Amino acid sequence: MANNEMRGEYPLRRGFGAVLACALMLLGTTAHAASSGVHLTPRLTSVEGGTSQIFSVRLFDAAGGPAAGETVTFTNDACGLFPGGGYFEDVTSDPGGVANISFTADPLGGVVCDVTATAGPASVRFEVVTYTTSQIEIVPATPATRPAPGQPYLLSAAVRMGQYTLYNLEVSVRVLPDQAVTAFFLPPSNAVSANTGQNGTVAFTVQPDSNVGTYDLELRLGDYTRIVTIYFNAGFNHQGLWWVGESENGWGVTVVQHGDKLFVVFFTYDLVGNPIWYAMPSGAWTTGGAGFTGQLYLSRGSPFHSAYNAAAFDPRPVGFAKLNLTDPAAISLEYTIDDISDVKQLTQFPFAEGPPSDPRFDDMWWGGESMNGQGVAVLQREQALFLLLFAYRDNGSAQWFSMPSGTWTTPTTYEGRIYRTVGWPWLGRVYLPERLEVIDVGSYRFRTLPNGTAALDYTIDGRSGSLALSRFPF
Structure with missing residues (x-):
């Protein structure tokens, strides 16, 4: 040293x-x-x-x-x-x-x-x-899985002074009293301690009761304390189509949820108002399970209407996003893209009255490895579907098409119109919903198949094609 x-x-x-x-x-x-x-x-x-x-x-x-x-x-x-x-x-x-x-x-x-x-x-x-x-901070680690009611939860943390880890220090933890959720530590105790040792971290196994709610843990080192709030909202499912409301009509966020994993896509507009999309295909739950954060990518790829070339898929990291998920009916979205940051308050887009009903088709769909980089988000409320095709232009830049409505013409076929939208520049600007232009560019037919797969037949700008789809296993 x-x-x-x-x-x-x-x-x-x-x-x-x-x-x-x-x-x-x-x-x-x-x-x-x-x-x-x-x-x-x-x-x-x-x-x-x-x-x-x-x-x-x-x-x-x-x-x-x-x-x-x-x-x-x-x-x-x-x-x-x-x-x-x-x-x-x-x-x-x-x-x-x-x-x-x-x-x-x-x-x-x-x-x-x-x-x-x-x-x-x-x-x-x-x-x-x-x-x-006054110089130190206790830094809880991001959990590997989202905390769930009644399930043991590993809380780990490091002690740091700036960029330096502090070793061989005793850190204590306790559950603060008088809370909706009760919890104890394994082995049972209301206050335990551990030494940061030679790897600079402590770990405590917390056993909560089966109630849904929150509770606070206090980590202490000498006179320094850090409160960690644990959110038990494992019953919440945020899958759906989210928007700000009429004041920002024309762009939105799709969230597809598989257990503890989220696949998030922003569909919005570039600096000249053309449709563009950013993907957050993975991420991690923040300490306590209150939010989900991950890296955002802007991709280039092969034009959707020609023989697709998966080798042309080129995702470029452009920033980060955090979805704060303490309310099942709302998302507080924080993001930074190309060094521009903002916060948006989202609610579910009500393209139908109730929640999805069986059979369920809402998911992120793709064409397999040979079509990697292109996909279809299917959102569902009751039996109504809202589809978005995330694809690429002739020059390889990202674009999207919306299929906001349709009709079940048979028990396995959902048909409707496809639209291209032109909007107002979104990143770092005050959004103007009155500049939204919706252009009918063709038709689609979403067919569900007996083996659990599907097909999307489309005609866009006079070009017809069909995408063989399966659920994306993220």
């Missing part, structure tokens, strides 16, 4: 302990029996400013026995003081070859440094972070 330099947002004050250590090694020519040593205190450790910690090493002679009675010089990089009031101090190893010293961290903290024990050729180095509670 390079010392005495600027580290992250905390200045590491230049010291002279390492220089002193080198000078001390040059003084005298006394032979030492110690030839090697090991850490007894963890090698990676953290000390709060103004507090003390014992550093211990064990020294061995050339034969592997304890190096007793050795003079051991402890030094540090001016990040704290030893009992004698300096940055270096000598102690003597005990009959077991163990040498101990107390180290008191500088009260200001914010330093990454070394504490080193030296006896002849033997040297043992500790990597130390000194901190104050």
Whole structure:
């Protein structure tokens, strides 16, 4: 570890302990029996400013026995003081070859440094972070799965000071009282603690009751606390077609949900008002399960009306989105695309009165690997369908077509008209719904097949074709 330099947002004050250590090694020519040593205190450790910690090493002679009675010089990089009031101090190893010293961290903290024990050729180095509670943050990890009522939940967290992880610290956790959902830790206890150890993280297994609702966990390190709210809304399903409302009519968001996984597409307009779409094909639940976040992509691909070339599919990351999902009837959408950020409040688009009824066809559909990059979102309310074809123009840029209504002409065939829309520039602009232009470009027929697959027959701008579809297994 390079010392005495600027580290992250905390200045590491230049010291002279390492220089002193080198000078001390040059003084005298006394032979030492110690030839090697090991850490007894963890090698990676953290000390709060103004507090003390014992550093211990064990020294061995050339034969592997304890190096007793050795003079051991402890030094540090001016990040704290030893009992004698300096940055270096000598102690003597005990009959077991163990040498101990107390180290008191500088009260200001914010330093990454070394504490080193030296006896002849033997040297043992500790990597130390000194901190104050005003400089640290407990950072909960994103859960692998969405929390569910009655199911054990793993809460893990790291302690950080800027970009640096803090090791060997005790973090406690408890369930705050008087909440709708009760929970305990495995093994049962209302307050437990764990050490960040040498990987810098703690983990607690939480067992909630079966109620739907929320509860708060308090993580604590000294005077610092972090409250984590756990949302148990596993019964919510946000699959559907979402929009802002009449004030931004013409663009929207499709959400397809498979269990804990979401596939999200924004269908909107580019800087000149042409239809464009952004996909968030995967993501992760935020800590506590309150939101889902992922990377957004803008793709290029093969024109939809010609022999499709999957090799031309080229998704480019353009930003991130977060869907806040604490309300089953609403989504708070945060996004950043090409460094432009905004927040939109969405509700379900009511293209039919009630929720989907059986049989269900709402899903993300595709043509398999040979058609990768192109797809059809089918949204459903009652037995009404709303379809969107996500495809590409002749020049390879992304475009979409909407099929907002139709009729079941047979029990397995849904038919209607296809539209291209031209709208107002969406990204970073005040949206003008009155500039929306809806153009009838052809017809479609969505056919459901006995083996669970489907086909989309279409005529768009006089070009006819058919897409063999299956449900996309994300």
